[in-house]
Amino acid sequence: MNGLWLDLRYQQQVIANVRDEARSGTIVIMILHDLQAAASWSDRVMVLSEGRLFVHGRPEEVITTSxxxxVYGIDAxxxxxxxxxxxxxxx
Structure with a gap:
């Protein structure tokens, strides 16, 4: 199995549980390919491009049109x- 696929309800439940752990002091590193989810749930994000760190920071600073x-070659x-x-x- 290449990945864990959950219904939206369970995705939110799992991520909420992970955020609770982070708030208790646990360091959490998540790898997400869903930028919308990363923007919604992350305090900070890192974007890799061609195997290198492209940009990092708060989601509103990092996830931009440019x-x-x-990085993705899309018009968004x-x-x-x-x-x-x-x-x-x-x-």
Whole structure:
């Protein structure tokens, strides 16, 4: 099995449990390929490109239109919601 696939409800439950651990002082490193999830759940993110660190920082600093174009080669808009979250609109 190449990965663990969970329904959305269980994804959120697992990530909430991991965040609780982090708040208790445990260092947590997660590898996520879902940028929307990374932006929603992470305090800090790192983006790798061609095996090297491209950028790191708070999600709102890192996940930008220019980064998505440069690293992923996609045309996308990054919007900030009223609740302070990041929304990525591709295309």
């Amino acid at each position: 980064m998505l174009g440069e 808009a990054v919007e900030h919601t009223a609740g302070g979250r990041i929304h990525i609109q591709v295309g």
